[in-house]
Amino acid sequence: MYMRLLKRKTTNWDRVAEDYDSLVGDSGDFNHKTYINPVVLEILGNVKNKNVLDLACGQGYFSKILADKGAKVVGVDISEDLIAIAKKKFGNPNIQFLVRNGSDLEGIKDNQFEAAVCNMSFHDIKNISETVDEIARVIQISGKLVFSIPHPWTHLGKSVKEGRTYYLKSEYYKTEMEVPNKLYGKEGVMSFHRPLEFYVKKLTQHKFEITNFVEICMEHGKGEKIVDKDYLEFKKEFPSFLVIGATKRLVVN
Numbered sequence: 001m002y003m004r005l006l007k008r009k010t011t012n013w014d015r016v017a018e019d020y021d022s023l024v025g026d027s028g029d030f031n032h033k034t035y036i037n038p039v040v041l042e043i044l045g046n047v048k049n050k051n052v053l054d055l056a057c058g059q060g061y062f063s064k065i066l067a068d069k070g071a072k073v074v075g076v077d078i079s080e081d082l083i084a085i086a087k088k089k090f091g092n093p094n095i096q097f098l099v100r101n102g103s104d105l106e107g108i109k110d111n112q113f114e115a116a117v118c119n120m121s122f123h124d125i126k127n128i129s130e131t132v133d134e135i136a137r138v139i140q141i142s143g144k145l146v147f148s149i150p151h152p153w154t155h156l157g158k159s160v161k162e163g164r165t166y167y168l169k170s171e172y173y174k175t176e177m178e179v180p181n182k183l184y185g186k187e188g189v190m191s192f193h194r195p196l197e198f199y200v201k202k203l204t205q206h207k208f209e210i211t212n213f214v215e216i217c218m219e220h221g222k223g224e225k226i227v228d229k230d231y232l233e234f235k236k237e238f239p240s241f242l243v244i245g246a247t248k249r250l251v252v253n
Contacts, residue, residue: 010080011078011079011080012188012189012190013077013078013079013081013082013124013189014079014080014081014082015188015189016189017059017079017081017082017084017085018081018085020058020059020082021059021082021085021089024058024059024061025061026061026064026089027061027065028061028062031218031240031241032119032120035216035218035240035241036119036120036148036216036241036243037062037065037119039148039214039216039243040117040119040146040148040243041065041069043144043146043212043214043243043245044115044117044144044146044245045144046069047066047069047070047071047115048069048070048071049070049071049072050070050071050072050114050115051071051072051074051112051113051114051115052066052071052072052073052074052113052114052115052116052117053073053074053076053108053112053113053115053116053117053135053138053139054066054073054074054075054076054116054117054118054119055076055102055116055117055118055121055131055135056076056077056078056102056118056121056122056124056125057075057076057077057082057083057086057097058077058079058082058086058121059082059085059086059089059090060075060082060083060085060086060087060089060090060095060097061089061090062117062119063075063086063090063095063097064089064090064092064095066117067090067092067094067095071094071115072094073094073095073096074095074096074097074098074108074112074113075095075096075097075098076097076098076099076100076102076105076108077097077099077100078099078100078101078102079099080099083097083098083099101127102118102125102127102130102131102134103125103127103130103131103133103134104130104134105134105137105138108138109138110137110138111138111139111140111141112138112139112140113138113139113140113143114139114140114143114144115139115143115144115145115146116135116138116139116143116144116145116146117145117146117147118145118146118147118148119147119148120148120149120150120241121147122147122148122149122199123149123150123155123191123192123193123194124181124190124191124192125192126178126190126192128192128194128202129202132202132203132206133206135206136206136208136248139248140248141248141249141250142247142248142249143247143248144211144245144246144247144248145203145208145245145246145247145248146212146243146244146245146246147243147244148241148242148243148244149241149242150191150240150241150242151215151216151239151240151241151242152173152193152194152195152196152242153170153173153196153239154168154170154238154239154240155193156170156171156172156173156179156193157169157170158170159231159234161230161231164230165230165234166230166231166233166234168238172193173195174195174197175193176192176193176194176195176198177192177193178190178191178192178193179191179192179193196242199244203244203246206248207248207249207250208246208247208248208249209246209247209249210244210245210246211245211246211247212243212244212245212246213242213243213244213245214242214243214244215239215241215242216239216240216241216242216243217235217236217237217238217239217240218235218236218240219236
């Protein structure tokens with residue numbers, strides 16, 4: 001059995017662990033449940049009896065969803081406090097929760113997984129290049145990677161209304177940058193904006209073939225309490241989230 005001693009290193013995600021758990025609960029927040037999770041799960045397909053990596057699993061709710069569908073899950077996160085919550089709330093013989101940095105999946109074997117998922121977390125990972133390196137190492141040939149992120153085109157933009165029409169106002173898109181994650185109202189929690197080109201290049205470098213590319217708009221009639229009908233039309237046109245599915249292909253020299 002693989003064992004190691006970890007020296008306690010507090011991260012900014014430890015500081016918001018309880019807030020994050022309150023936000024997503026046992027099945028995800030409204031956007032996760034309504035828009036994102038159904039697409040991620042559809043792209044993953046049947047996970048019964050498959051070994052699945054849940055990268056940046058947070059407090060583990062999505063690992064539990066995967067396990068309930070029959071997967072054998074390893075959930076990893078950099079936050080020791082989030083992993084402690086995950087073990088307490090979602091302890092399951094088919095789930096192993098580990099404290100790991102995504103860029104160093106120490107103790108996880110090459111080609112261990114048939115699928116990997118990173119649900120609304122890729123944009124929170126600083127060393128994303130090294131993380132994709134590690135995913136490519138631990139996933140099998142023909143294995144599937146599925147990740148979801150805020151849509152890079154609209155994430156930094158602001159909605160501006162002129163008359164009855166909303167427009168997207170953006171100052172940046174191509175520039176890679178670190179931006180505050182305002183979701184939790186605490187300083188120090190950061191996210192990272194990267195253009196679509198970054199993700200496409202990184203995936204193709206590791207011979208991942210992009211098989212799914214879903215731009216998610218917030219559609220009318222799905223429970224959002226938005227009174228402004230003009231704003232609803234705007235949200236139906238401009239995507240809020242992006243889900244990408246990619247399959248690892250055999251490298252032939």
